[in-house]
Structures are given as structure tokens and as C-alpha cells.
Amino acid sequence: MLPLKFQDQLLPEAGCDEAGRGCLAGPVVAAAVILPDGFEHPLLNDSKQLTERQRLILKEYIEANALAYHVGFVSHQKIDEINILQASILAMHRALDGLRVRPKHIIVDGNKFNAYSNIPHTCVIKGDSRYASIAAASILAKTYRDAQMVAAAQTYPEYGWLTNKGYPTKAHREAIKKHGVTPIHRLSFRLLPADKGR
DSSP states (O other): OOOSOSOSSSOSEEEEEEEOTTOSBSOEEEEEEEOOTTOOOTTOSOGGGSOHHHHHHHHHHHHHHOSEEEEEEEOHHHHHHHOHHHHHHHHHHHHHHTOSSOOSEEEEESSOOOOBTTBOEEEETTGGGTOHHHHHHHHHHHHHHHHHHHHHHHHOGGGOHHHHTTOOOHHHHHHHHHHOOOTTBOTTSOOSOOOTTO
16 A cells, blocks of 8 residues: 655645646646545556556545545646646646645655745655555546546547547547647647658
């Protein structure tokens, strides 16, 4: 079982993670989660290590049992405006803004974060596979973002978003080459690989 907390002095502690940073379309989504003492689930892990069905089971369990959680979204337009790193951090700040319990410490997956509201924070490399609250945040961020891309696939079925969720698969890039970009593609990203030989 993953440990619940990074430390025990500054409680409650919120875990943060984002999903969709490497995608070519759609928003970047982040979640902030505060878990209660004793929280556990045998499936809980980094969202990337789970099946879609397992993530959906955990999403329901986390939402029913967390002390507090919130999900923040940053649009593709804002990503193009401020860059994906700053947009990811903004999404985490928006998730923290929505918590009904104010944390006294924040743990963040990865190695980059901007200070939030004078609350101390710790960045943890591979934190989504090391701490339960970050794993829970990764699952909420991933499931909410996936739901957005599944909805977008109804309007833009050619791009394979039901399966690739906006990530840069070969099929997604072939669809961009054939059909052009949609209104929700991130224009600041390299949507097609550079032609060889140039």
C-alpha cells in the first residue's frame, strides 16, 4: 500500500497531479486530493499503471471517501498563451482553489511547481507511484480529462480520441495530416513531425 502522507507535522496534506500535458488537443487537467487517515484501496496506484475500468472504480471510491477533492481545467487556448508547464501549474492551483478543506502542506508530482497561497509544498519525482494522495489526484485528473476527450470525439470522430484521448499517436497525426486541425488542437505544439530531408 502507498503511504498516505509525505510528512505528519503539517496536516491536512493535499496531493496534486495533472493529466494531458503531452496531448496535442484539449485541456490540461489537474486534481488536488486530501485523503483521510486510514484511506486505502488495493488498486490504488499511478493512473498510468491502471486500466480504464480500474481508474473509474477508483474515481468513484476516491470521490466517496476523500476528505476533499477538486479538479481544475486549463483550456487549449490558455496552454497556447502561457505554455504547457505554466498551464499545468495553473490547473493545479485551480484544483487547490476548489478544495473545501484548506491544506497546510502540498505534495506535487514532478519537479516543478509555483508556490501556492503561502502554503509549503514539496515536489516528488514519480510521486504518483509513491504517495496515495498524489496517486488519487492522478486518477481524478486522468478520468476527468479522458471524459472531456470522449465527449469531443462525438464532434470530431476522425481523430481517434475515443482511444488515444488526444495523445500524439500515429493515427492521430495521420488524421491531422488528412483533415487538418480542429478548434481544440494546441497550435503551439508540433502537431506533425518535421518532414525528413529538409
